[in-house]
Amino acid sequence: MRFSNSLGHTVVAAAFGASLALAATVPARAQSELLNVSYDPTRELYKDINAAFAEDWKAKTGETITVRAAHGGSGAQARTVIDGIPADVVTLGIPSDIDAIARISKKISPDWRTKLPNEGLPYTSTVVFLVRKGNPKGVKDWGDLVKPDVKVITPNPKTSAGGRWNFLAAWGYAYEQNNKDVEKANAFVGQLYKQVPVLDTGARGSTVTFAQRGLGDVLPTWENEAYLVFDEFGRDKFDIVIPPTSIYAEPPVALVDANVDKKGTRKQAEAYLQFLYTDQAQAIFAKHHYRPLKREAAKKEDLALLPEIKLFKIEDLQGSWDDIQKKNFDNGGLFDQLGKAGR
Amino acid sequence: MSEAIAPADFPAAEASLRPPASVVTETGWVRWTLIAVAVAFLALFLVLPLVTVFAQAFAKGIGAYLAAFSEPDAHAAIKLTLITAAIAVPFNLVFGVTAAWAIAKFQFWGRDLLVTLIDLPFSVSPVVSGLIYVLVFGSQGLLGPWLIEHDIQIIFAVPGIVLATIFVTFPFVARQLIPLMQEQGTVEEEAALTLGATGWHAFRTVTLPNIRWGLLYAVLLCNARAMGEFGAVSVVSGHIRGLTNTLPLHVEILYNEYNFVASFAVASLLAGLALVTLVIKSVLEWRYADDIAAGARRH
Amino acid sequence: MATPSPRPKRRFRQPSVIPGFGLTLGYTLTVLSLVVLLPLAALVVRASGLGISGIWDVATDPRVASALRVSFGVSLLAALTASFFGSIVAWVLTRYDFPGRRIIDAVVDLPFALPTAVAGIALASLYAPNGLVGEQLAKVGIEAAYTPVGIFIAMVFIGLPFAVRTVQPLISEIDKEVEEASAILGSTRLGTLTKVVLPPLIPAVLTGFALAFARGVGEYGSIIFIAGNLPYVSEIAPLLIVIKLSEFDYAGACAIATIMLAISFTVLLAINLIQAWSRRRFGYV
Numbered sequence: 064m065r066f067s068n069s070l071g072h073t074v075v076a077a078a079f080g081a082s083l084a085l086a087a088t089v090p091a092r093a094q095s096e097l098l099n100v101s102y103d104p105t106r107e108l109y110k111d112i113n114a115a116f117a118e119d120w121k122a123k124t125g126e127t128i129t130v131r132a133a134h135g136g137s138g139a140q141a142r143t144v145i146d147g148i149p150a151d152v153v154t155l156g157i158p159s160d161i162d163a164i165a166r167i168s169k170k171i172s173p174d175w176r177t178k179l180p181n182e183g184l185p186y187t188s189t190v191v192f193l194v195r196k197g198n199p200k201g202v203k204d205w206g207d208l209v210k211p212d213v214k215v216i217t218p219n220p221k222t223s224a225g226g227r228w229n230f231l232a233a234w235g236y237a238y239e240q241n242n243k244d245v246e247k248a249n250a251f252v253g254q255l256y257k258q259v260p261v262l263d264t265g266a267r268g269s270t271v272t273f274a275q276r277g278l279g280d281v282l283p284t285w286e287n288e289a290y291l292v293f294d295e296f297g298r299d300k301f302d303i304v305i306p307p308t309s310i311y312a313e314p315p316v317a318l319v320d321a322n323v324d325k326k327g328t329r330k331q332a333e334a335y336l337q338f339l340y341t342d343q344a345q346a347i348f349a350k351h352h353y354r355p356l357k358r359e360a361a362k363k364e365d366l367a368l369l370p371e372i373k374l375f376k377i378e379d380l381q382g383s384w385d386d387i388q389k390k391n392f393d394n395g396g397l398f399d400q401l402g403k404a405g406r
Numbered sequence: 407m408s409e410a411i412a413p414a415d416f417p418a419a420e421a422s423l424r425p426p427a428s429v430v431t432e433t434g435w436v437r438w439t440l441i442a443v444a445v446a447f448l449a450l451f452l453v454l455p456l457v458t459v460f461a462q463a464f465a466k467g468i469g470a471y472l473a474a475f476s477e478p479d480a481h482a483a484i485k486l487t488l489i490t491a492a493i494a495v496p497f498n499l500v501f502g503v504t505a506a507w508a509i510a511k512f513q514f515w516g517r518d519l520l521v522t523l524i525d526l527p528f529s530v531s532p533v534v535s536g537l538i539y540v541l542v543f544g545s546q547g548l549l550g551p552w553l554i555e556h557d558i559q560i561i562f563a564v565p566g567i568v569l570a571t572i573f574v575t576f577p578f579v580a581r582q583l584i585p586l587m588q589e590q591g592t593v594e595e596e597a598a599l600t601l602g603a604t605g606w607h608a609f610r611t612v613t614l615p616n617i618r619w620g621l622l623y624a625v626l627l628c629n630a631r632a633m634g635e636f637g638a639v640s641v642v643s644g645h646i647r648g649l650t651n652t653l654p655l656h657v658e659i660l661y662n663e664y665n666f667v668a669s670f671a672v673a674s675l676l677a678g679l680a681l682v683t684l685v686i687k688s689v690l691e692w693r694y695a696d697d698i699a700a701g702a703r704r705h
Numbered sequence: 706m707a708t709p710s711p712r713p714k715r716r717f718r719q720p721s722v723i724p725g726f727g728l729t730l731g732y733t734l735t736v737l738s739l740v741v742l743l744p745l746a747a748l749v750v751r752a753s754g755l756g757i758s759g760i761w762d763v764a765t766d767p768r769v770a771s772a773l774r775v776s777f778g779v780s781l782l783a784a785l786t787a788s789f790f791g792s793i794v795a796w797v798l799t800r801y802d803f804p805g806r807r808i809i810d811a812v813v814d815l816p817f818a819l820p821t822a823v824a825g826i827a828l829a830s831l832y833a834p835n836g837l838v839g840e841q842l843a844k845v846g847i848e849a850a851y852t853p854v855g856i857f858i859a860m861v862f863i864g865l866p867f868a869v870r871t872v873q874p875l876i877s878e879i880d881k882e883v884e885e886a887s888a889i890l891g892s893t894r895l896g897t898l899t900k901v902v903l904p905p906l907i908p909a910v911l912t913g914f915a916l917a918f919a920r921g922v923g924e925y926g927s928i929i930f931i932a933g934n935l936p937y938v939s940e941i942a943p944l945l946i947v948i949k950l951s952e953f954d955y956a957g958a959c960a961i962a963t964i965m966l967a968i969s970f971t972v973l974l975a976i977n978l979i980q981a982w983s984r985r986r987f988g989y990v
Contacts, residue, residue, distance in 0.1 A: 098646060106663055133646040134659075138951035145953065147554070148542035148562040148644040163953055168545060219934065222951040261851045261933040262940075264948065267662040275666065276833040276849060295664040325557070394954065399768065432894060437801055444797040447790045451862055452815045454838070455827035462830060501736050508729035514718035520733070522973055527741055529916075529969040531923030532821075533943040534962045537950070538744035541751055546955065548747050572740055589947060592723055605724035626815070634820025636926035637943065641950075654822040654926070661826055663932075673823040680818035687818075688811040 085355060095128040098333055100144055102137040102156035102224050102314065103265045104288045108351040109154070115347060116338045120331070128331060136265040137224035144170065144319065151323050151332040154316040156224020156266075158182075159388040161317050170321035183315040185339035189374055190232045192304040193273065193282040193289045200280045204306050205236035208281060209254045213279040216279035217259055218269040220391070220398055224314065225266035227392060229283045231377045232310035234391075236382055239308070253401045274301070285312070287352040290368065311374040440605045460678045462670035474660070474668035475675075482648040483656035483672075489564065490652060491632040494571040498628055502579025503621070507609070509580075510587035511595070521584065527576040535573045536641025539566055562644030567652065570638040582624035583617055586699060590616055619697040623690050630683040634676055734794050745966070752963040756958055763960035769945060773964065776942040779853055780921030783860030784868070788914040791868025792906070798869075799876040817866045821926030828859055829930040851933030856941060859927040864917025871913035875906055908983030912976050919972040923965065 070264050077358055101109055105351065113130035120128045132150070137156035144150050145168040153171070161183075165171040176182045194202050200213050208215050218226035230252065237251035238244070261278055263269040266288055273282040274296050282289075283306075303319030316336055323329040338344055342360035354369050381387045391397045431437065442606040464471055474480060505524060509517055527535065541547050543560035553560060560566045594616070614621075636654040643650045651659060653676055660669035690698060718726065752760060762768055798810050816824065832839040832849040842849050849855055881900060887897040925943040933939040942961055949958035 100644075103662070124950070131649055133644055133650075135645050136951060138953075141564060142950050142953060143644045146540055146546060146561065147550065147559070148646070149559060167953055168547075193743045219936075219948070222948050234962070260935070264934060264944070264951075265662070268934075271662065271664070272851070275664070276829070276850065277835045278833075291664075325554075371975070392952075394957070401588050408776070431800065440793055441797050441801055441803055444790070446792040448794065448809060448812055450838070451811055451858070451865065455824060455831060455862070456815060456819070457821060458827045458831050458837070462827075481763075488811060501733070504729045505733040505737075507725060508733050512726050512727075512730075513724045514720055514730070518781045518977075520737075522977065523737060523741065525973060526969070527746075529919040529923065529973055530745075531925065531946075531962075531965050531969075533925045533946050534748070534923070537946060537958060537962055538748045540950075541747045541955075541959070542744050547749075568889070573744070576741060592721070595723055599722055609725075621837055634781045634818070634823070636820060636822040639927075641947070646890040654820045656821075657822050657826065669826065673820075673826060676820045676823050680815065680820070684811050684814055687814065688807065701851075 084299050097130045100133045100140050100150035100240040101154040103267045106134050112345050136222045138222050150319050156314045159384045185349040188312040189309045191286045191289050202281045214279040216269050216273040216282045219262045222264045228312045254290045290352040308373040311376045452602050459673050463674040466667050471665045471671045474671035483651045483653050487653040493568045494632045495629050498579050505580040506583035506587050524580050525577050532637025533639040561642045566642040571632050575631045578628035579624040586620045619694040623698045724856040732875045752959040760960045770947040771937045772940045772942045776922050779856045783857050783921050784914050784918035787861050787864035787868040789918045793874040810828045813869045825927040825930030855931040860921035863924050867916035872909045875909045905987050911979045
């Protein structure tokens with residue numbers, strides 16, 4: 064067996080190869096590559112958008128551009144931007160996550176809301192209910208979620224933007240329902256979270272738990288996510304219930320100034336964000352069941368699935384986003400207190 | 407430590423030497439109950455999950471299975487996983503051999519402490535393993551400002567993934583080789599040196615042949631772990647599609663896209679790797695038990 | 706172990722004709738420091754910014770305390786289970802011959818080689834209420850997935866190889882003549898087992914237990930898919946670190962990580978003590 068000698072060479076060659084490979088992996092960053100750091104449910108959406116933008120950009124400038132995407136819980140994604148992922152743009156699930164990047168890392172300008180139309184919201188969404196076929200528990204409105212035998216699946220509001228919208232939507236409903244009584248609204252949300260058997264870290268995890276694993280009776284979730292379940296798991300297993308009132312959910316987009324200036328991609332990144340407001344992109348949003356800013360750009364059959372319901376803005380009830388985040392989700396906030404009181 | 411050979415390795419010899427069975431073994435029904443318990447336990451906890459992976463992967467036929475590997479993202483994940491292992495494993499191989507040489511061939515103060523420190527990554531939570539690199543190389547970390555200034559990307563890029571992988575597989579080679587080289591002592595190397603060999607020559611012609619099977623064994627396990635690491639890599643990856651997703655992360659992504667068949671298909675690739683690892687490992691153990699570890703068959 | 710020779714007085718290392726000590730030890734220490742010690746030090750430095758009282762505050766926060774309790778409590782149970790069944794498996798694999806023994810022997814290392822994320826999705830789909838095993842368990846009123854039971858299952862899976870492989874070599878080293886002597890002197894088989902065979906195995910069982918415990922406490926990949934991740938019920942400490950990071954609470958994440966690191970050290974120390982004791986008591990590791 065000649066193994067010994069060749070092994071000796073292998074060791075040397077491997078060590079040499081390792082250093083070579085290390086040298087080779089220093090990322091060569093072409094100018095025509097953008098990174099969009101996004102939240103969990105937009106995977107399918109940005110596949111379409113990114114392809115459409117690349118085509119559009121090629122036609123306009125002749126430059127080939129690749130838009131890469133990273134998806135995860137909105138908070139976790141904001142954390143990676145703070146820790147230095149070279150994102151050109153962020154498209155997150157809730158304004159407070161972009162505020163956090165601006166505050167902690169200063170990579171986004173604090174007045175990011177003013178840089179794009181509609182406070183950086185090319186589309187909005189809302190929270191609807193996904194229930195089992197035939198709606199056996201008779202869930203019609205937010206109040207039905209706290210009926211004794213109803214089990215609710217919702218993600219952790221600490222890590223998931225969708226989880227936070229669900230939380231705020233339930234709170235807002237109870238607040239309006241009880242003549243703006245904060246204590247009663249808090250108690251309602253407290254009862255709701257007692258009926259949650261599984262608290263996943265992201266909206267996607269919750270959907271898998273509900274749809275694939277068969278747990279729970281109702282899944283309050285992003286409107287787009289509910290329709291996606293329809294398409295992926297079949298309409299014969301679930302029903303979508305649209306409650307009479309729900310929340311005006313705001314998933315904003317912003318430019319990461321520090322990164323685009325360093326990478327020299329500001330022009331492309333700004334064009335990308337502007338592209339989100341074009342008729343072409345707006346139609347794609349509607350196709351994926353997000354509520355487009357320009358309804359007239361969308362196809363009729365897509366709009367038919369996005370009925371006009373009474374939507375309330377949480378800022379109107381609780382004030383600024385700094386306050387909303389602090390009051391509800393920061394350490395020692397309402398969500399933390401619920402757990403302590405409940406168990 | 408005395409050399410121990412499992413009796414079952416020599417069934418024929420064992421049969422003739424065996425004293426009256428009832429004296430040194432349990433009665434039949436106890437024996438079969440214990441065997442049944444052990445087999446049932448392993449089947450339930452280990453074999454069933456493995457079977458599930460393949461069953462789910464092929465749930466919608468071979469076409470759907472193969473489709474999972476035609477995606478560019480899947481190719482990128484396979485490539486990144488191979489690159490990561492191709493750097494991390496040789497790195498730990500060189501480190502392990504060097505450390506084992508220093509520790510096994512010499513007596514010095516603080517040796518036991520050094521062994522404990524090399525062992526440390528083994529008992530650190532994978533999440534903590536990722537976190538520490540964020541704390542060093544992240545924008546908010548110790549070296550963050552310096553790295554930004556010099557435009558060097560460590561975490562959320564290949565170097566960070568490689569570092570986290572090196573950390574979690576750090577003890578594998580050293581741990582395997584230290585007891586082996588200690589048991590082999592220094593007599594043969596001393597003889598080679600007396601006959602005029604240089605240190606490097608003695609290492610290559612004497613030490614390396616002695617530890618080759620143990621080394622291969624360690625590299626095998628190190629590689630399996632390097633390709634399969636999830637927690638630590640997940641913290642430092644950033645999950646950029648087609649760029650910083652390794653195979654285990656790709657499994658999670660597909661799973662979260664309701665693409666269960668594809669998810670289990672990619673998982674089955676990793677499970678297949680695990681099976682190949684186990685087969686080679688078992689063959690090594692059966693044929694070269696004494697060359698792999700000090701004493702027989704110890705990890 | 707090499708035979709310990711008498712230590713010379715106040716000398717860093719014993720003389721030897723083998724070359725390369727400076728080079729290899731230097732390289733070892735450099736790499737160890739860069740890859741392991743410095744990053745870990747960064748964690749400790751970051752956490753020490755909080756002070757002992759700050760870490761204590763984090764540790765006693767009800768949600769953190771409960772996550773630590775889940776991690777340690779369930780891991781303890783899982784390590785006990787893994788050790789109990791692992792010892793039986795080790796005994797069966799070394800002492801008995803039966804068809805398929807070698808295959809089963811190889812299977813024991815599966816959790817070692819199988820990526821944790823793969824194990825996680827496989828376990829989740831098996832033990833979910835509509836899964837193969839979960840369905841049967843549901844019939845007898847046991848909810849496995851998305852409860853602490855799920856965490857327990859994943860931790861047993863992870864810990865089993867350690868429990869088996871630390872005990873196995875010692876069983877094969879047992880001198881059968883001692884058992885014969887015990888039997889000839891009139892002891893029953895049970896008596897021989899409990900008084901002669903088992904006591905020397907205790908250190909190995911403890912070591913395996915400690916390793917399985919340490920792995921269980923730190924485990925992340927296989928658990929998050931099956932745990933349910935419900936605060937105060939089925940949320941594990943490593944997940945809470947990830948959650949704290951998502952909340953931009955670096956101090957909290959570091960504090961939990963430091964507590965877990967301290968536990969890792971303690972477990973390693975305990976293993977070393979067990980082995981030292983075993984060397985004194987039984988003359989081998």
